[in-house]
Amino acid sequence: DQQVKQNSPSLSVQEGRISILNCDYTNSMFDYFLWYKKYPAEGPTFLISISSIKDKNEDGRFTVFLNKSAKHLSLHIVPSQPGDSAVYFCAASAYISGTYKYIFGTGTRLKVLA
């Protein structure tokens, strides 16, 4: 049972346009959501996050939107750049029994075309 789903395995976008990556979750206990970016042969790097008490968080070209009623979050990248080409993982987090627990989606491979 996948609690965090990224239904699009891949996405191609033209340079300068908007990239929208989507993520759905099933468990209401999650109270923090994160996006990670991963290049080949490297570990995931933290990109942006959002608390469940907010519906939007911006950091430069990156914005994360959270729709709690739909249990859906999305990452917007504007404008997209070739260096953004990577695999993006969303993760949902909760503090349970004295530990932070994280559940990851399966990832979306973004290709930004020059």
Add this chain to the structure above:
Amino acid sequence: DAGITQSPRHKVTETGTPVTLRCHQTENHRYMYWYRQDPGHGLRLIHYSYGVKDTDKGEVSDGYSVSRSKTEDFLLTLESATSSQTSVYFCATVGQGYNEQFFGPGTRLTVL
């Protein structure tokens, strides 16, 4: 950047041999995690630690054990490696009072 290193970075071994992967962090983070990444599965939690000598199982813990005798080191052991354990293994940490996980560079393990 939580100053996380993993060793070895690459390893090829044979079925049935024991393997130990090491994660070392320099930020004194309390929480440490081991994940494996496989195509179509994303990152799956193997084991985690919430303090020295305090560890617990994740969703794919069968065939793996861990130890944490010092804050900075978290070891993952495959007692008898199998081909299904061929994967890329990532260590991650979380600092007290924070929500973001920081990941190490990964170890690519091949079991022949």
